[in-house]
Amino acid sequence: MSEGTMQLRAQRDQRDKREQRERKASRLTRAAVCAAAVPAVLVVAGCSSDSGSGDGQDKAAAEKSAASQSASPSPTVRAAAYAKLPEPCSVLSKKSLEDLVPKGDSGKEGASNDTASRVSCSWDSLDDNGVKGSQFRWLSVSMLRFDSDATRGAGDELAHAYYTKQVGDAQSAEGAKGLKTAPVSGTGDEASVVRYDLKKKEGTFKQQTVVARVENVVVTVDYNGAGLAGEKTPDGDDLVKDAQKAAKEAVAAVAKANGGGADSSPSASEPASEKPSASASKSG
Incomplete structure (x- = not known):
């Protein structure tokens, strides 16, 4: 190779x-x-x-x-204790009306589209004493009832909220002088009186507002008085006592209209699902 x-x-x-x-x-x-x-x-x-x-x-x-x-299961709430309201112009006795509005005519019932949930009545009185002047009185009783509702709550709770609002509205009256608020005992589940003076050209008007709640119903009593044309101004303490008396009678009338006494009411512990009435829903 x-x-x-x-x-x-x-x-x-x-x-x-x-x-x-x-x-x-x-x-x-x-x-x-x-x-x-x-x-x-x-x-x-x-x-x-x-x-x-x-x-x-x-x-x-x-x-x-x-x-x-x-x-x-669908949610439930306590059933409302009261299902109806009394006739508003009949909640006070004849004797009470004679004391509160001595010269008054029959009561004037207020307009309502649902008398099972909202009613009212008013009276006015003018006791003319000629050259000495006259005594004026005005009285109003209104009642508002709340049904229980699964979405909004129990009727008594809704009524309590409205009761609180009514007291607040009375305390915020325009032009009120010497305003005082105090609790009222022996009238429903809770009650308050708001009193004050209103000075007008006709004279000094003494205003008393008693707001009371009994179960699912709120009662409001407005009562005022004045001495006109030289007549002396009425005593505020006396007017407060009269207004409280009227509120207590109205509260008792609510229980009576529902088949019970002043202190009795249906059980509020059982569940309910009924809807609130239209007028009560709008007010609440």
């Missing part, structure tokens, strides 16, 4: 070895890439599996919650 031939064979062997090394390195690189790709595929597959399982669990939980809600 010539020297040239031997040299060519040696070069070919070196080239073959180099190509073998390159092919081996290429195979190792591809294996490493594939190995790195396998965990990513597994992770994706695992996430897809978990997501599907979570969706199933969420759907099952939603269906269970919906079934539970549909099976739950």
Whole structure:
């Protein structure tokens, strides 16, 4: 074998070895890439599996919650104690009217589109003493009844809120002088009297407002008096006593109209779902 031939064979062997090394390195690189790709595929597959399982669990939980809600009973509240109101112009006795409005005519009933929930009556009196002047009196009794309602609450709670509002309105009367507020005992579940003076060109008017709540009914008594044309101003303490007496009679009349005495009422512990009357809902 010539020297040239031997040299060519040696070069070919070196080239073959180099190509073998390159092919081996290429195979190792591809294996490493594939190995790195396998965990990513597994992770994706695992996430897809978990997501599907979570969706199933969420759907099952939603269906269970919906079934539970549909099976739950509707909310209930205490039944309203009183279902009706008395005739407003008959709540006070003849004797009381003679004391409060001595020269008054028969009462004037106020307009109402729902007499089971809202009624009122008013009287006025002018005792003319000729040149000595005259004594003026004005009396009003109004009653508002609240039904129990599952969305708004129990009737007595709604009445309490309205009672509080009525007292606040009386205390904020425009032009009131010497305003005083005091609790009234023995009249319903809660009661207050608001008194003040109003000075007008005709004279000084003594105003008394008694607000009382009995169960789910609010009674408001407005009573004022004045000495006109030279007649002396009436005594405020006497007028307050008369107004309180009228409020107590009106509260007793509410219980009587519902088949009970002054201190009796139906049980307020049983549930009810009746809707409030239209007029009481608007007022509340």
